Amino acid sequence: MNCNYFGKCGSCTLHDYTYEEQLEKKVSLIKKDFGLSDIDIIKSESKNFRYRAEFRIYHDDSGISYAMNSFEKRALKIDECHIVSPLISTLMIKLLELVKDNHILKHKLFAVEFLTSTTDEAIITLIYHKKLDDSWKEEAKKALLSLHSNIIGRSRGIKIVVDKDYIHEKLTIFGKTYKYKVLDTGFTQPNPKVNQKMIEWVIKNINPLPNSNLLELYCGLGNFTLPLSKEFDKVLATEVSKASIKSANENVMLNKIDNIKFVRLSAQELVEAMDKKREFNRLKDINLDDYNFTHVFVDPPRAGVDEKSCEFLKRFENIIYISCNPKTLKRDLERLKEYEIVRFATFDQFAYTSHIECGVILRRIS
Template sequence: MSFKPLNTAEYPQLLAEKVNTVVASFADLALPTAEIYPSAPEHYRLRAEFRIWHEDGSFFYAMFDPRDPKAPIRIDHFPTASETICTLMTPLRLALGEHSALNKRLFQIEFLSTLSGDMLVTLIYHRRLDDEWQLAAQAIAEQFNIQIIGRSKKQKIVLDRDYVLEQLPVDGKHYAYHQYEGGFTQPNGKVNAKMVSWAKARCGQNPDTDLLELYCGNGNFTIPLATHFRRVLATEISKTSVKAAHENFAMNTVSNALVLRMSSEELTSALNKERSFRRLHGVDLDSYAISTVLVDPPRAGLDAASREFIAGFNNIIYISCNPETLRRDLEILTKSHHVNDFALFDQFPYTHHMECGVFLTKQG
């Protein structure tokens, strides 16, 4: 069985139906008319992963239907993936097939690409990797000008670097990001650029006030928004993302942003003077004059304490990957704030998932 190509002609209708469903779920909150930011209908996903299925002395990329999880679906072309990934898939498979050191007990392949063309490939095995593997993998990396990581149980071999370098175009400027293997990155780069631009447009110029950002990741929003404020205080719990954020601040010469490795709940508690943390040693929280807060929480949305805390600020930029939890949070936030802008970003075409953006300002 082969992967069925996308019918891109269906995308406008599918998007319209999804938009109608999401907008209807907020109907009783009387939100402004939603701004719609569609995706490219194909080659929009910068990440892809495939199982490797060995059969008759060869192997192919495979995916599985949850309704029949034991039957592999052969993938020869994957049009949802970036053109960089699609162009590499077949030549890489053929090249790996020529080296037993590279294809023996190969279990999975993961691709991480960028809008700027950088590529990292992770090869995952059910065996320990040796010097022969490393020499063969190095030759493949040089042949295709890609980064390669080899993984097996309790083993990780990085041939050169374990990240890709993205150059994200936002409002005529390019922002540089290290995006690490295994770290969170936005999967749809072009839509992500639209999200960042939308958030920037809600910031204005605030040279005397500061931005608080919860769930900052690798600095995806932090870096472009930092120029709008005196300082940025950000929080993130992922060690990999915090490391990337520090590197990305340096690459973009952002000197007015501080990222703390803390959960949003912990920072909320610290700012409310309910608890003290060693991680805040030397950080003068009282020196921040926060006027705007940006939140980009996981699918669970905001916890009750964080939701109550951000309601104390004049401006809230809320980026959500789950309309259901966004609606729950807005039911409370709209008691103190007015929704000025509402946007829908189609990060995941042909699925029911929708990314949302809401800009709220304090009433009165």
């Protein structure tokens, strides 16, 4: 891939290597860091792989343009981005055309977020340093008609939605298609093709016996939960975000799955509930003693799993750990010394950056 902004835009830090070279560098660092010689490598597409993206809006005498931070942390005007999804690429151009001559939409606009899906649905969130009123809403409705995209206006304490604040995503996992409702807030995996392969990698590398149950922490909107539920008798999935649990509950119905219970609980609250140290109204219809958890699945934020929750993971025979930060993964694996690595993978969700996602299947050493 070639980009006019390589070497200037601070987003693609690995711009001076081909895709294969950068992947090779990242993978060898991981192998060295974790002392492993044989790991699975899941590649990204080399362009148009990011299905959500955020740009600043730069205003000057020549009008408005998109901007990214340069390596020197200054605004760098850009008019295209090759790593974003084909739909974001198209919408970037159309939106700018529309906004540049529209005072109401343009005035005090300082950032734009695009969220798209592989089903070609989109939400464009326009973020302002001003109050939004009915005249803004009228203009946003016209924009919706010409862009065929949901538009959200945000400014401090205000959110105006035209027409919807969600889109649908479809993932096909080993031939079965799962449909997800994705809200504008709440976590989503940025690279859907790698995401699909991550889920398949997990399923391929666990072999639960009949009647096994899965406990999931940090489940988001049920991205992994829905396909994994096919492998287990029952699943209990937990997550701290209210918005994500709302989506997860809708997703379970959308896919007519009946063996998953989603509960809004932080990892720390879950530990307290399992230890019967605290009662939660949110668990009133669930008897935790009815589960036979053979596997625990975690996909924490960059901070990794906190020490107490990591200790809690040791109650389970099998741990599946997806990590977006090798540093905290390494720390947590050191805390889980009683486990052996059954399989380790790198998932290149964030091509052209030094970030890499890892997956580890762990089994308690008997």
